[in-house]
Amino acid sequence: MTTHVLETGGQVCPFPLVEAQKAIAKLPVGDRLKINFDCTQATESIPEWAASAGYPVTDYRKVGDAGWTITVEKA
Numbered sequence: 001m002t003t004h005v006l007e008t009g010g011q012v013c014p015f016p017l018v019e020a021q022k023a024i025a026k027l028p029v030g031d032r033l034k035i036n037f038d039c040t041q042a043t044e045s046i047p048e049w050a051a052s053a054g055y056p057v058t059d060y061r062k063v064g065d066a067g068w069t070i071t072v073e074k075a
Contacts, residue, residue: 001073002032003031003071004031005036006020006033007036008020008036008037008039008042009036010038011039013039013045016046017049020033020046020049020072021049024055027074028074030075032072033071033073033074034071035069035070035072036068037067037069038067043068046070046072047060050072055075056073057072
């Protein structure tokens with residue numbers, strides 16, 4: 001299992017979600033995608049997408065004053 005990092009800081013929604021969807025599509029099952037973002041709308045849209053796609057969220061936390069990181073496993 002490998003963890004890949006996607007930096008989307010500075011991107012407005014829906015681009016962090018769109019980039020995450022593209023990135024995880026390229027990963028083999030079992031790999032993880034760590035998404036770093038600072039768009040407040042993505043705090044809801046990314047976890048909702050992961051749940052609806054059946055991808056477990058293995059880590060989700062706030063980083064600093066206006067950033068978040070979420071790690072999603074491709075299942």
